[in-house]
Amino acid sequence: MTAAPPPNPSSSPRRRARRGSGDQLRGKILAAAKNLLAETGRADAMSIRAVADLVGVTPPSIYLHFADKDALVQAVVADLFGELGERLGGDIPGEAPLDKLCRQGTAYIMFALEAPEHYRLATMSASTEIGKVDLVLQTTAYEHFHRTVSECMDAGIFAKGDPTPVVLDLWAAGHGIASLLIAKPFLPWGDVTEAADRVMRATAMGLSISEYLGADATPADFVAWRASLPPR
Template structure:
């Protein structure tokens, strides 16, 4: 992929010295961090190229290859890190909520929506941005894609399952209903991002959660 020519990619760091033994992992982390910075600043995955990332880190572009064979591999690492942060926020929501399963489910769902608000560029990229690697033409595998968000979904499934066990949800299939609930949350997050002037009712999220989780009213 060619260079984007955006202002975000035109701010190189000083040339970085050769890594000492054992510092390769740090360089890999720096490459991912630089890609995330470019995405947050430009709001466009096309700003992330091998050359723009190399300039941001302060290395020559070929120095990226031992860590990432191509641009889709860098994008995969960016998306994986974003999902890891989302999962961390959802787990914190579970841990910081009381033992009330209904409140726990609401906390998980609200944490999801808050993540979409605080990192809109990353969120869009996670769920269908321009980043769509062609399997077979890049280093990204089908397993890489099918496992994205698996842990986050399991947290939502467990939270809904807790409501069923406590008798405050009438869901007969917590897994299927958790997927439907995620679709509702994702749809709201997306529309809220693209329809910013729409007068969303203050209880929109609560209505979505209550209906799709089959919670007793």
């Protein structure tokens, strides 16, 4: 009696991945990469193999979701700034536009302090082209700041026009204090939340006064204007 030929592997039914398992693995990969970046503080110290070991998969499994390590690093940072965008997106009923702007600026700074290595990677690495991280900044956190500055313009706090220069000025101030709080935590800042809020309020109100005095106003003009105010 002739034995039956073995089944053709190509004709055997393939086992389908469980629905959502790919997304779950991608999430685990991102979480592991975040942990490694936080622990090492350097993107160059994070390897695909180290991430795979943490997740419990082989390196080729990582490449099914990310083309290379750079793509993984950018995905991690984009994910973090997506979280920041969610924080900045909430509204408080009855909140004045300027109060909202200062609150968002302080939230940005505190987010940087919570994830300093990720923040450093996202904002202090040289970039010559718009990448995924830059796009996320423009569509989430940046967009929220842009909208709030527009609300301040409608309220007469800033002169009406393109909100972008004001947003970038505020961002520069927020980034500056965030970077210093991360790099020089031993300086006598006092309460860091109060320090962050103080810088954002001073910047926002200073921009408003500067616009009121005019683009060509000098420090002497400011001193004269200040002297004209009634004493407190």
